[in-house]
Amino acid sequence: MNQGAERPASAAGVEIDIAVEAGDWPDETTLRGLTETAVAAAISVLGLKIDRPVELGVLFADDAQIRALNAEWRGKDKATNVLSFPAFPSTGQGEVPPMLGDIVLASETVRNEADLEGKPLDHHLTHLIVHGFLHLVGYDHENDAEAETMEEAERSILAALAIADPYAVTDENN
Numbered sequence: 001m002n003q004g005a006e007r008p009a010s011a012a013g014v015e016i017d018i019a020v021e022a023g024d025w026p027d028e029t030t031l032r033g034l035t036e037t038a039v040a041a042a043i044s045v046l047g048l049k050i051d052r053p054v055e056l057g058v059l060f061a062d063d064a065q066i067r068a069l070n071a072e073w074r075g076k077d078k079a080t081n082v083l084s085f086p087a088f089p090s091t092g093q094g095e096v097p098p099m100l101g102d103i104v105l106a107s108e109t110v111r112n113e114a115d116l117e118g119k120p121l122d123h124h125l126t127h128l129i130v131h132g133f134l135h136l137v138g139y140d141h142e143n144d145a146e147a148e149t150m151e152e153a154e155r156s157i158l159a160a161l162a163i164a165d166p167y168a169v170t171d172e173n174n
Contacts (some may be wrong), residue, residue, distance in 0.1 A: 013050035014039055014100070016058060023062035023107025026121070031060060034122055037161065038129040045157045048137065050096050056136070057102040058129070066106035081109045082128040084135035096137065103132035123163045130157050 016035055025031060035058050043050065063079035071077040087099040105128055114124035134150055141147035155165050
């Protein structure tokens with residue numbers, strides 16, 4: 001697998017710049033396909049109107065990289081599964097800025113979560129790309145009401161992709 005920036009992909013008017021910097025990730029074609037599919041589904045389900053070129057960066061990293069970013073930008077010195085860095089603040093009007101921002105994913109954490117939760121890696125990765133994308137278009141989960149709104153959007157987008165509800169409680173989760 002080549003490391004570094006790959007050619008931009010496109011999903012429903014969004015030019016997606018994918019970079020694989022570190023970690024044990026699927027091949028670039030798979031990552032590009034998952035990202036394009038997740039973004040296109042999110043745009044469709046949310047009814048976002050994109051009438052000009054829009055850019056999005058997706059960085060596939062490892063736990064060390066995401067831990068450093070989490071410490072620097074959020075003051076949390078630990079790895080996490082996904083971080084989002086919006087290029088512009090959301091207007092809350094459904095408008096999509098010309099540059100959405102960046103989504104960063106951590107391979108070890110993503111793989112460990114998928115294994116622990118008994119989910120296919122591609123389903124979990126798609127969920128996290130959707131989650132990151134939602135942050136870039138103005139969704140958040142700082143309080144219970146915001147979390148429920150964001151989780152409902154995630155459920156709807158993933159359902160459109162025939163991916164099970166990531167928040168469903170099963171006997172295995174009890």
